[in-house]
Amino acid sequence: MLDLKFIRQNQEKVKEGLAKKQVNIDIDRLLALDETRRESLQKIESLRAEQNKLGKEDIVKAQGIKAEIKSLEPALADIEKELNSLLRQLPNLPLDDVPVGKDEKDNVVLREEGKKPKFDFEPKDYLAISEKLDLIDVKRAAKVSGTRFGYLKGEAALLEFALINLAFDVLSKERFISVIPPVMIKTEMMEAMGYIDTPEDRAERYFLENGKLVLVGTSEQSIGPMHQGEILEEKDLPRRYVAFSTCFREEAGAYGKDTKGILRVHQFDKVEMFTICQPEKSQEEHQLLLKIEEKLMQLLKLPYRVVHLSSGDISRPSASTYDIETWLPGQKEYRETHSSSNCTDFQARRLDIRYRSKIGVEYVHTLNGTAFAIGRMLIAIIENYQQKDGSIEVPKVLQKYTGFKRISRGPTSRN
RNA sequence: GGAGAGGUGGCAGAGUGGCCGAAUGCGAUGGUUUUGAAAACCAUUAGGGUCGCAAGACCCUCGUGAGUUCGAAUCUCACCCUCUCCGCCA
Numbered sequence: 001m002l003d004l005k006f007i008r009q010n011q012e013k014v015k016e017g018l019a020k021k022q023v024n025i026d027i028d029r030l031l032a033l034d035e036t037r038r039e040s041l042q043k044i045e046s047l048r049a050e051q052n053k054l055g056k057e058d059i060v061k062a063q064g065i066k067a068e069i070k071s072l073e074p075a076l077a078d079i080e081k082e083l084n085s086l087l088r089q090l091p092n093l094p095l096d097d098v099p100v101g102k103d104e105k106d107n108v109v110l111r112e113e114g115k116k117p118k119f120d121f122e123p124k125d126y127l128a129i130s131e132k133l134d135l136i137d138v139k140r141a142a143k144v145s146g147t148r149f150g151y152l153k154g155e156a157a158l159l160e161f162a163l164i165n166l167a168f169d170v171l172s173k174e175r176f177i178s179v180i181p182p183v184m185i186k187t188e189m190m191e192a193m194g195y196i197d198t199p200e201d202r203a204e205r206y207f208l209e210n211g212k213l214v215l216v217g218t219s220e221q222s223i224g225p226m227h228q229g230e231i232l233e234e235k236d237l238p239r240r241y242v243a244f245s246t247c248f249r250e251e252a253g254a255y256g257k258d259t260k261g262i263l264r265v266h267q268f269d270k271v272e273m274f275t276i277c278q279p280e281k282s283q284e285e286h287q288l289l290l291k292i293e294e295k296l297m298q299l300l301k302l303p304y305r306v307v308h309l310s311s312g313d314i315s316r317p318s319a320s321t322y323d324i325e326t327w328l329p330g331q332k333e334y335r336e337t338h339s340s341s342n343c344t345d346f347q348a349r350r351l352d353i354r355y356r357s358k359i360g361v362e363y364v365h366t367l368n369g370t371a372f373a374i375g376r377m378l379i380a381i382i383e384n385y386q387q388k389d390g391s392i393e394v395p396k397v398l399q400k401y402t403g404f405k406r407i408s409r410g411p412t413s414r415n
Numbered sequence: 416g417g418a419g420a421g422g423u424g425g426c427a428g429a430g431u432g433g434c435c436g437a438a439u440g441c442g443a444u445g446g447u448u449u450u451g452a453a454a455a456c457c458a459u460u461a462g463g464g465u466c467g468c469a470a471g472a473c474c475c476u477c478g479u480g481a482g483u484u485c486g487a488a489u490c491u492c493a494c495c496c497u498c499u500c501c502g503c504c505a
Contacts, residue, residue: 048474
């Protein structure tokens with residue numbers, strides 16, 4: 001949510017920002033409503049003041065004022081309803097350094113890092129490799145759950161635990177607080193996080209039958225509301241969390257896209273970072289999250305590139321987003337594996353998370369970033385670490401967690 | 416799932432129709448004292464909104480929402496949450 005006062009005082013800036021985000025909302029209508037609201041409010045408040053002053057001195061007159069207030073209130077309520085609904089529809093505005101553009105085609109590649117592996121054979125696609133080694137079973141998953149599901153089996157399952165352990169080890173050292181959060185949250189919390197404001201957004205969520213709960217699409221949605229309604233002390237900031245959770249996504253807008261394998265599935269596990277900080281520190285914090293993501297990639301020795309998303313491609317709550325795309329030699333392209341966003345005070349306003357500084361009480365900024373999205377990391381590891389003989393080498397940093405160095409057919413093969 | 420108790424400021428806790436945005440204690444902040452600290456003492460200390468250049472004035476908020484009343488933390492209803500006991504259960 002944007003600050004109404006800010007909108008009032010920066011009309012052109014807001015309109016510009018909305019245009020950059022490819023969103024069309026009538027700001028003039030919003031401002032007109034705001035104007036009427038304040039007029040109406042003044043009238044009602046002065047009546048109330050009069051009523052309060054009267055006390056029990058003139059009960060008949062007080063009754064008259066009461067009736068008058070009652071007659072004015074419905075109009076105000078209507079105005080506020082429309083005003084709030086308009087306010088809710090506004091996305092966060094992009095920061096100044098965000099590349100202006102329509103969609104993902106306008107994203108800007110900032111840099112490429114790591115060495116792409118060289119093969120003296122034609123590298124295979126992760127599905128082909130993992131089918132042979134019986135690591136990923138999408139056929140049986142389709143039988144049991146439908147399309148866009150998968151079973152991770154054998155070493156793939158163990159590799160997931162290794163990745164989780166690596167992420168938690170690295171992030172604990174950075175003083176992140178480890179969390180395993182609920183994956184079902186109240187719809188009002190999902191709303192406060194800014195993920196069900198539009199019909200398209202709603203279609204992406206799994207709402208539970210009881211109507212009160214919704215499955216998270218990322219643990220960010222569960223961690224953010226932890227501090228809902230709280231006023232934090234400045235000395236407790238930044239507050240950094242690392243959370244592991246399963247994530248659930250309808251992938252409603254993705255018909256026909258990435259239908260094979262486990263690149264885009266309804267359910268996957270993810271280690272996610274979420275931090276809360278002072279407004280003036282959020283850009284720096286965003287760089288920290290990105291740096292940690294890159295560090296994790298470097299530990300795995302995976303080739304990747306960093307992309308600054310264009311204004312038209314970033315999510316509603318975000319003011320600036322960097323993606324990390326990892327090189328997949330089997331598919332000969334970079335695919336998104338990480339995403340980190342600075343949501344500034346957008347979520348904090350709706351969640352009502354503030355902090356107390358010397359100057360006063362102010363809204364915090366919230367940020368989130370992927371540590372590891374497990375499925376996609378498995379894909380990246382399998383394709384980058386594949387060997388000529390069809391086996392997969394385990395990245396060195398993970399070996400101490402897995403206990404094995406190579407995944408190949410042999411005594412471990414299963415049915 | 417059944418029975419009972421309860422939700423008040425940063426925390427603890429009083430308050431059962433106007434004198435209450437709210438006693439008291441703790442904490443926090445500033446000050447006095449001290450070589451420094453502690454202790455003691457003094458002062459300040461909820462959030463939001465409207466108007467205003469400002470000083471300030473006024474309005475709203477005691478889990479949430481509706482209601483009764485000239486007037487609600489206090490009475491009524493609904494909902495949410497927490498705790499205790501019983502049942503069930505990984």
